[in-house]
Amino acid sequence: MAQAQPIPINRHPYADGGKKKMLIDGQWIDATSGKTFETHNPATGELLATVAEGDKPDIDKAVAAARRAFEGPWSKFTPFERQNLLLRFADLVERHFDELSTLDTLDMGAPLSRTRGGRLRVLGMLRFYAGQATSIHGETIENSLPGEIFSYTLKEPVGVVGAIIPWNSPLTASIWKIGPALATGCTVVLKPAEEAPLTPLRLGELALEAGVPPGVINVVPGYGETAGAALAAHPDVDKVAFTGSHLTGQAIVRASAGNLKRVSLELGGKSPDIVFADADIDAAVPGAAMAVFANSGQICSAGTRLFVEQRIYDEFVSKVAEFGKGLKVGNGLDPEVQIGPLVSQEQLTRVTSYFEVGQKEGASAVVGGSRLTEGKLDKGYFVPPTVFANVRDEMRIAQEEIFGPVISAISFDDPEELAKRANATNFGLGSGVWTRDVSKAHKFAKAIRAGSVWVNCYQAMDPAVPFGGYKMSGYGRESGIQHVEEYLNVKAVWIKTA
Ligand code: ADP
Numbered sequence: 295m296a297q298a299q300p301i302p303i304n305r306h307p308y309a310d311g312g313k314k315k316m317l318i319d320g321q322w323i324d325a326t327s328g329k330t331f332e333t334h335n336p337a338t339g340e341l342l343a344t345v346a347e348g349d350k351p352d353i354d355k356a357v358a359a360a361r362r363a364f365e366g367p368w369s370k371f372t373p374f375e376r377q378n379l380l381l382r383f384a385d386l387v388e389r390h391f392d393e394l395s396t397l398d399t400l401d402m403g404a405p406l407s408r409t410r411g412g413r414l415r416v417l418g419m420l421r422f423y424a425g426q427a428t429s430i431h432g433e434t435i436e437n438s439l440p441g442e443i444f445s446y447t448l449k450e451p452v453g454v455v456g457a458i459i460p461w462n463s464p465l466t467a468s469i470w471k472i473g474p475a476l477a478t479g480c481t482v483v484l485k486p487a488e489e490a491p492l493t494p495l496r497l498g499e500l501a502l503e504a505g506v507p508p509g510v511i512n513v514v515p516g517y518g519e520t521a522g523a524a525l526a527a528h529p530d531v532d533k534v535a536f537t538g539s540h541l542t543g544q545a546i547v548r549a550s551a552g553n554l555k556r557v558s559l560e561l562g563g564k565s566p567d568i569v570f571a572d573a574d575i576d577a578a579v580p581g582a583a584m585a586v587f588a589n590s591g592q593i594c595s596a597g598t599r600l601f602v603e604q605r606i607y608d609e610f611v612s613k614v615a616e617f618g619k620g621l622k623v624g625n626g627l628d629p630e631v632q633i634g635p636l637v638s639q640e641q642l643t644r645v646t647s648y649f650e651v652g653q654k655e656g657a658s659a660v661v662g663g664s665r666l667t668e669g670k671l672d673k674g675y676f677v678p679p680t681v682f683a684n685v686r687d688e689m690r691i692a693q694e695e696i697f698g699p700v701i702s703a704i705s706f707d708d709p710e711e712l713a714k715r716a717n718a719t720n721f722g723l724g725s726g727v728w729t730r731d732v733s734k735a736h737k738f739a740k741a742i743r744a745g746s747v748w749v750n751c752y753q754a755m756d757p758a759v760p761f762g763g764y765k766m767s768g769y770g771r772e773s774g775i776q777h778v779e780e781y782l783n784v785k786a787v788w789i790k791t792a
Pocket residue numbers: 458459460461485486487488516517518519521522523524526537538539540542543545546
């Protein structure tokens with residue numbers, strides 16, 4: 295596949311300060327209200343685009359279009375045709391990958407080193423779902439009824455899916471919803487986050503170009519309390535697939551009660567990352583640091599509660615702090631930058647408020663701990679990698695999700711109590727264990743109540759391996775064959791043959 299030309303980064307064709315419409319039924323239209331909102335580059339404050347602001351009437355239109363599409367010619371697409379469509383879409387995303395990843399960088403701040411680095415994962419996801427389209431199958435089941443009754447199951451698409459995504463990885467999050475929907479024959483109304491709507495809208499254009507029929511993918515940007523809430527409550531939406539905070543997840547579950555629609559939730563975390571004294575320290579230091587500092591800590595499975603065995607605690611924490619200090623913070627368009635800005639003023643206020651909370655609680659910031667404003671950084675929402683030492687389990691900085699590049703380092707000396715302490719959180723998304731002892735690794739992999747356990751690595755992800763939460767980190771899985779099941783209904787068929 296030919297590579298696209300590199301985009302001149304100060305003149306991105308899709309972030310040129312112009313106006314963006316919403317995609318409903320294959321058409322690009324204004325909001326019913328005529329309203330718009332602005333989206334800015336969090337590194338510089340510059341205006342990237344003015345975007346049509348969807349609300350309930352627009353969600354109503356989009357859901358109606360998605361329903362018509364679900365019942366129309368799309369329902370006649372064979373698995374093979376859906377597979378081909380996904381492969382064509384994947385090829386287009388590949389051809390435009392530099393453009394799409396730059397758009398993520400501009401709209402939410404993550405450095406190019408990260409957004410471009412996601413290439414294989416994003417393309418792998420689309421092609422994995424393409425493969426899944428032709429792997430959907432029911433079962434024949436032996437039953438114990440008298441007489442001759444044959445029983446089997448059919449797998450059918452759940453229908454119209456409301457996909458509500460966050461801003462921390464717009465390209466990946468969009469594909470994580472669109473991929474399984476196209477594979478199974480569902481239709482989608484995608485509500486991007488108000489902070490970063492551009493990549494999902496551009497993906498909508500590429501989907502049309504790939505030949506996705508009108509109404510199968512609709513993209514309605516807008517605010518959470520209006521457009522998002524209308525989608526979550528809509529009586530003709532069959533399923534909501536949500537990624538975001540646990541508070542919004544709770545609101546979505548409440549809103550779903552009206553028609554008891556299916557809900558899958560990928561929510562927040564306060565994940566434990568455990569370093570034993572017998573670990574390979576040279577690997578564990580960058581591993582534990584980037585488990586939190588990557589994407590400026592704006593990752594739901596970040597390993598923010600760093601449990602370090604007492605006898606290496608001081609040495610390990612100072613090495614992690616040193617590593618953090620060495621990371622280059624700045625505008626993500628600079629290819630050397632490793633840590634971009636936070637996404638918004640709201641997140642900046644939230645993260646810096648935790649700097650104060652940590653100090654007041656008696657923890658000490660061994661590195662970082664205040665906003666960065668030197669030079670051009672004063673135009674963006676920059677905070678440095680921060681490591682709090684002397685953190686105790688019950689402190690707020692050890693319990694609450696900060697969603698910034700902030701490590702809370704806690705010491706332990708009793709491995710028997712450790713699993714209990716690591717599990718003493720309402721969340722259960724990710725977790726890490728660093729050790730050379732294979733028995734310890736297995737023991738903790740079993741004992742930790744979280745959807746992913748990474749041993750001697752962190753944040754490894756693959757389209758074939760399920761990802762999701764325990765406890766208040768949500769339910770349902772993304773990636774893996776489990777993900778496809780989330781978009782399918784099971785129907786039992788009985789046929790009396792006697
Ligand atoms: P974050 O704190 O990471 O921004 P949110 O949960 O607030 O996470 O946002 C994730 C997504 O949920 C965004 O698209 C946002 O617009 C949407 N959202 C926020 N509030 C609601 C709500 N009450 N109902 C439905 N969607 C919402």
